[in-house]
Amino acid sequence: MYIASEHTAHFTRKHAPSDGANCLRDxxxxxxxxxxxxxxxxxxxxxxxxxxxxxxxxxxxxxxxxSDGRRVITGFLYAGDIxxxxxxxxxxxxxxxxxxxxxxxxxxxxxxxxxDESPRLRTEVSALVSDEMxxxxxxxxxxxxxxxxxxxxxxxxxxxxxxxxLGERRLSIELPMSRQDIADYLGLTxxxxxxxxxxxxxKRVLRIENAVARHSIxxxxxxxxxxxxxxxxxxxxxxxxxxxxxxxxxx
Amino acid sequence: MYIASEHTAHFTRKHAPSDGANCLRDxxxxxxxxxxxxxxxxxxxxxxxxxxxxxxxxxxxxxxxxSDGRRVITGFLYAGDIxxxxxxxxxxxxxxxxxxxxxxxxxxxxxxxxxDESPRLRTEVSALVSDEMxxxxxxxxxxxxxxxxxxxxxxxxxxxxxxxxLGERRLSIELPMSRQDIADYLGLTxxxxxxxxxxxxxKRVLRIENAVARHSIxxxxxxxxxxxxxxxxxxxxxxxxxxxxxxxxxx
DNA sequence: CGCTATTTTGAAAGGGCTCAAGAGTAGTGG
DNA sequence: CCACTACTCTTGAGCCCTTTCAAAATAGCG
Numbered sequence: 001m002y003i004a005s006e007h008t009a010h011f012t013r014k015h016a017p018s019d020g021a022n023c024l025r026d027x028x029x030x031x032x033x034x035x036x037x038x039x040x041x042x043x044x045x046x047x048x049x050x051x052x053x054x055x056x057x058x059x060x061x062x063x064x065x066x067s068d069g070r071r072v073i074t075g076f077l078y079a080g081d082i083x084x085x086x087x088x089x090x091x092x093x094x095x096x097x098x099x100x101x102x103x104x105x106x107x108x109x110x111x112x113x114x115x116d117e118s119p120r121l122r123t124e125v126s127a128l129v130s131d132e133m134x135x136x137x138x139x140x141x142x143x144x145x146x147x148x149x150x151x152x153x154x155x156x157x158x159x160x161x162x163x164x165x166l167g168e169r170r171l172s173i174e175l176p177m178s179r180q181d182i183a184d185y186l187g188l189t190x191x192x193x194x195x196x197x198x199x200x201x202x203k204r205v206l207r208i209e210n211a212v213a214r215h216s217i218x219x220x221x222x223x224x225x226x227x228x229x230x231x232x233x234x235x236x237x238x239x240x241x242x243x244x245x246x247x248x249x250x251x
Numbered sequence: 252m253y254i255a256s257e258h259t260a261h262f263t264r265k266h267a268p269s270d271g272a273n274c275l276r277d278x279x280x281x282x283x284x285x286x287x288x289x290x291x292x293x294x295x296x297x298x299x300x301x302x303x304x305x306x307x308x309x310x311x312x313x314x315x316x317x318s319d320g321r322r323v324i325t326g327f328l329y330a331g332d333i334x335x336x337x338x339x340x341x342x343x344x345x346x347x348x349x350x351x352x353x354x355x356x357x358x359x360x361x362x363x364x365x366x367d368e369s370p371r372l373r374t375e376v377s378a379l380v381s382d383e384m385x386x387x388x389x390x391x392x393x394x395x396x397x398x399x400x401x402x403x404x405x406x407x408x409x410x411x412x413x414x415x416x417l418g419e420r421r422l423s424i425e426l427p428m429s430r431q432d433i434a435d436y437l438g439l440t441x442x443x444x445x446x447x448x449x450x451x452x453x454k455r456v457l458r459i460e461n462a463v464a465r466h467s468i469x470x471x472x473x474x475x476x477x478x479x480x481x482x483x484x485x486x487x488x489x490x491x492x493x494x495x496x497x498x499x500x501x502x
Numbered sequence: 503c504g505c506t507a508t509t510t511t512g513a514a515a516g517g518g519c520t521c522a523a524g525a526g527t528a529g530t531g532g
Numbered sequence: 533c534c535a536c537t538a539c540t541c542t543t544g545a546g547c548c549c550t551t552t553c554a555a556a557a558t559a560g561c562g
Contacts, residue, residue, distance in 0.1 A: 178508075178509090179508075179509060179510095180508085180509095190508090190509080190510095191509090191510080191511085193509095194509060194510055194511080195510080195511080197510095198510075198511085214508090214509070
């Protein structure tokens with residue numbers, strides 16, 4: 001219902017002003033595609049936020065470099081995702097291509113005037129911002145109090161769900177990013193990431209595809225993976241006991 | 252320039268349509284104030300996001316309760332702050348009063364139609380969303396790779412800057428929240444928070460005001476505090492060395 | 503096939519957590 | 533006003549998980 005399929009997009013376009021767009025996809029579709037090879041930068045933290053990008057194919061990572069040189073990856077963006085929405089004058093983070101990636105871009109002005117004209121686009125943008133915020137919140141929870149194993153499982157589970165949404169039949173996960181990328185995203189070291197994956201393989205939760213070794217993982221026991229992730233997707237069952245005074249023990 | 256004082260708000264109102272508002276403050280100003288005593292809930296994660304709130308006085312904490320009962324505080328809100336902006340249909344987190352607090356509220360509809368009418372308000376909202384996102388990013392960095400001491404100093408420094416903005420003369424920080432709140436916010440245990448504060452006192456960075464014991468801290472060496480926070484507010488000096496391949500050692 | 507980059511594995515150290523107890527603070531009622 | 537109780541905060545000791553440092557194994561590439 002929310003996803004504008006090719007069909008509905010075409011249908012509703014008839015009713016829209018000729019210069020308008022019905023969804024963000026339409027807005028971007030007229031822009032030429034650009035290509036970025038792996039590790040090529042898209043923009044840098046602090047640069048003037050002149051453009052909004054849509055990932056056409058491939059993967060982007062968005063990150064900050066902190067004073068001592070360490071890198072914190074705050075997110076990965078995949079085909080269809082849009083980067084640069086909830087921004088002020090300057091980019092809050094840097095972005096570069098994990099692997100070979102294609103994007104389309106709109107100038108900030110194009111984007112802003114596009115959404116100013118259409119309440120529908122504003123709604124769509126607002127939903128995306130909300131999603132982005134929700135993702136940031138989830139990441140804070142993960143970094144606040146999850147163990148290495150829980151972090152790894154949460155990450156893999158998220159990728160698994162994404163590939164299921166895209167209609168993947170087999171329970172396999174493609175990892176375009178390196179172990180170092182995963183470590184910088186999950187707030188761990190590369191060694192801990194590696195060890196944790198090994199542990200999950202020993203537990204028969206995962207299995208390494210001998211094909212594109214290490215960057216393709218198949219999930220043997222998805223249920224166990226979900227349990228180990230420790231999300232339990234909200235504890236909505238206990239939502240209504242009021243007055244939970246602080247966290248009870250443990251971090 | 253950005254802060255709409257009583258005066259400018261009154262002045263510019265003449266030029267605006269009678270039903271419009273020039274800034275969010277105006278939009279809220281007509282609403283009655285509501286009072287929440289300490290620990291009283293404002294709304295719960297997952298509830299229908301029916302209202303947007305403005306803090307008039309006091310402090311709110313916004314948090315999530317995760318499956319094992321632990322609490323993660325994702326932010327504190329102080330006088331003037333607005334909560335519930337970047338939301339979809341449901342609240343992403345719960346909110347309650349840290350201490351005695353007063354708020355004003357708008358229904359989602361009031362808020363949405365208010366900003367729909369005014370490009371100026373949309374700009375203001377967009378800026379607030381951007382700030383919220385920036386804060387979330389900073390928190391991710393803090394949780395990803397800062398030590399207990401760095402976290403504590405970052406937190407205190409933020410509060411110090413806030414109180415400076417409000418025109419405080421003395422270098423003192425009021426902590427309306429409990430040690431447990433701080434711990435749940437910084438991803439630490441209450442014991443570590445306590446120990447870290449003690450350590451900072453021993454280092455002569457802080458000093459406890461014997462007045463409102465423990466919830467009023469004076470900063471003896473603000474410069475050292477900033478150094479220990481390890482922010483170095485962006486490493487904008489090194490922004491342009493491209494191709495920083497992963498974080499170099501250490502997390 | 504040899505070189506380099508990435509990943510894995512091992513051993514030791516450390517920082518924050520856990521468990522436990524003590525000290526300080528606040529609220530209550532005699 | 534002070535004793536009593538409940539709660540928050542602090543301090544101590546030991547442990548565990550993750551990090552650190554180091555080296556070997558594997559993958560990628562010319």
